Amino acid sequence: MRQFALLMTCVFAAPSLGLGETVYLNKDNISVAVGPGTSPGTFNNTFDNGQTIVKVIDAPSADAEELHNQTTHNWFTATDAGGGLELVFDLGVAYDISTLHFWNYTSEDFDVDNIDFTFFNLNGQQVGSISVQPELGTSPGITSQDTVLAAPVNVARINAFLTGSNREVDFQNVGFTAEVSVPEPSSLALLALGAAAIIARRRMVRR
Ligand SMILES: [Ca+2]
Ligand SMILES: [Ca+2]
Ligand SMILES: [Ca+2]
CATH class of the missing domain: 2.60.120.260 (Galactose-binding domain-like)
Known part of the structure; x- marks a missing residue:
């Protein structure tokens, strides 16, 4: 799950404004x-x-x-x-x-x-x-x-x-x-799916 955590960090760190900041x-x-x-x-x-x-x-x-x-x-x-x-x-x-x-x-x-x-x-x-x-x-x-x-x-x-x-x-x-x-739950779900696909592909490459 480390790749997933990294990906999430990249996505949320990109804008200079924090999510939820007024x-x-x-x-x-x-x-x-x-x-x-x-x-x-x-x-x-x-x-x-x-x-x-x-x-x-x-x-x-x-x-x-x-x-x-x-x-x-x-x-x-x-x-x-x-x-x-x-x-x-x-x-x-x-x-x-x-x-x-x-x-x-x-x-x-x-x-x-x-x-x-x-x-x-x-x-x-x-x-x-x-x-x-x-x-x-x-x-x-x-x-x-x-x-x-x-x-x-x-x-x-x-x-x-x-x-x-x-x-x-x-x-x-x-x-x-x-x-x-804050991204809608559907966008987050897509993001998670994308991350899971990347991880799965890397695992397949390693085999
Ligand atoms: Ca008036
Ligand atoms: Ca008037
Ligand atoms: Ca003015």
């Missing part, structure tokens, strides 16, 4: 992109002066406060046809998400009124969805509204569709508190 997901460990489901509209000053959509995930922690200005916020206006902004978060590895953090704009004129979240695993299969109606942001310093999520587990990609009742979508940040997912 992390705040932001630009340091995930990426975000404007999704193809974004409606026709304008991004106003969001990308002025070479700024990028990474402004969505640049809060250093879930407790961070951000002041609303041209370098910190994200603003999309859908055309008269309506719709909203789609964001796609690529998490790289699978996480169990426990809390959503959202920094909304401070007045109804421009704030985000609804977000439809859809969660996908590493195989691209949907593993959960939730709709959130965020509160107005705090003023003048905007802090996050924290929403405990009902256990979307093994999440590797998150799609978020943000809309405002008046076609305006303005917010500071999106963030998630999560734990690195």
Whole structure:
């Protein structure tokens, strides 16, 4: 069984994050992109002066406060046809998400009124969805509204569709508190089978 133990060590030691370790997901460990489901509209000053959509995930922690200005916020206006902004978060590895953090704009004129979240695993299969109606942001310093999520587990990609009742979508940040997912029992069983096969083959070679 020594080979089996070694194999298990290799598999679990590979990621720099420990299994079950709680992390705040932001630009340091995930990426975000404007999704193809974004409606026709304008991004106003969001990308002025070479700024990028990474402004969505640049809060250093879930407790961070951000002041609303041209370098910190994200603003999309859908055309008269309506719709909203789609964001796609690529998490790289699978996480169990426990809390959503959202920094909304401070007045109804421009704030985000609804977000439809859809969660996908590493195989691209949907593993959960939730709709959130965020509160107005705090003023003048905007802090996050924290929403405990009902256990979307093994999440590797998150799609978020943000809309405002008046076609305006303005917010500071999106963030998630999560734990690195523990492999499902079925994956562990496959791993054990693979290890057993290797050991059996080595024994046959020795004979
Ligand atoms: Ca920001
Ligand atoms: Ca509004
Ligand atoms: Ca609102």
